[in-house]
Amino acid sequence: MTLREALDQEKMDALGKHVIAELYECDREIINNQELIEDIMLEAVDLSGATIVKPAFHKFSPHGVSGMVVVSESHFSIHTWPEYGYCAVDIFTCGNLIDNHKALTHLKHRLGSKSISVVEMKRGMLDLGVELHHKPVGVK
Amino acid sequence: MTLREALDQEKMDALGKHVIAELYECDREIINNQELIEDIMLEAVDLSGATIVKPAFHKFSPHGVSGMVVVSESHFSIHTWPEYGYCAVDIFTCGNLIDNHKALTHLKHRLGSKSISVVEMKRGMLDLGVELHHKPVGVK
Numbered sequence: 001m002t003l004r005e006a007l008d009q010e011k012m013d014a015l016g017k018h019v020i021a022e023l024y025e026c027d028r029e030i031i032n033n034q035e036l037i038e039d040i041m042l043e044a045v046d047l048s049g050a051t052i053v054k055p056a057f058h059k060f061s062p063h064g065v066s067g068m069v070v071v072s073e074s075h076f077s078i079h080t081w082p083e084y085g086y087c088a089v090d091i092f093t094c095g096n097l098i099d100n101h102k103a104l105t106h107l108k109h110r111l112g113s114k115s116i117s118v119v120e121m122k123r124g125m126l127d128l129g130v131e132l133h134h135k136p137v138g139v140k
Numbered sequence: 141m142t143l144r145e146a147l148d149q150e151k152m153d154a155l156g157k158h159v160i161a162e163l164y165e166c167d168r169e170i171i172n173n174q175e176l177i178e179d180i181m182l183e184a185v186d187l188s189g190a191t192i193v194k195p196a197f198h199k200f201s202p203h204g205v206s207g208m209v210v211v212s213e214s215h216f217s218i219h220t221w222p223e224y225g226y227c228a229v230d231i232f233t234c235g236n237l238i239d240n241h242k243a244l245t246h247l248k249h250r251l252g253s254k255s256i257s258v259v260e261m262k263r264g265m266l267d268l269g270v271e272l273h274h275k276p277v278g279v280k
Binding site for chain 1: 155156158160162164193194195196197198200201202203204206207208210212214215217219221223224226228230232259261263264265266268272274275276279
């Protein structure tokens with residue numbers, strides 16, 4: 001890859017992608033287990049190529065888990081309803097190097113979901129007359 | 141309000157609402173100030189009637205702030221690009237008692253945004269043949 005091609009990959013018409021996923025018919029025991037959810041989410045972040053900044057997970061009484069992970073490239077979140085076998089997931093990432101789909105496939109598999117629906121939105125479609133960079137040029 | 145009416149309000153065709161907001165032309169100094177962003181977000185949570193569970197904020201170098209607040213009713217998140225005057229916000233709440241619009245109006249005002257665009261999605265539209273409750277009946 002030439003330097004020009006590498007730089008071109010950084011040219012974006014939007015700052016990020018936001019994947020909103022509904023995971024149905026999940027394993028009700030798995031999605032009520034905070035430690036497991038935490039492991040599975042952090043694995044998903046890792047598989048996507050994103051970098052963990054701050055995780056925050058919480059178990060509700062009597063059931064349900066919420067978890068968010070701030071990553072360098074934005075965030076991953078999950079909210080689970082074990083009583084309905086349902087999880088709400090969103091993955092907001094910036095740049096062209098993060099593989100959201102790998103993360104989502106991992107979540108579907110590990111949470112035992114039998115069906116999912118996904119909406120993908122572009123975020124930050126700015127018309128400022130300048131080339132957009134999701135992070136300052138030169139910052140790793 | 142009768143007990144029946146109160147119970148009826150808890151009947152939902154979806155578990156939650158997810159507001160995805162683009163805030164343009166924000167005050168670039170404000171949206172680069174982690175402490176301010178934290179105050180403004182927690183005020184927005186409070187105004188909406190949601191309950192804070194776990195906040196997680198982070199300042200990037202040389203600029204930009206990411207923040208997430210796990211609330212009892214799901215989450216609030218913000219990611220800021222001071223260099224573009226842009227903030228990406230999402231507010232995911234469950235139940236009928238949270239006022240997302242009050243939260244969003246507060247964010248727009250305090251972040252000095254001159255224009256916003258908003259998409260609102262229903263989350264967890266489950267067809268399970270049972271009445272949906274975003275939290276177990278009887279739990280406050």
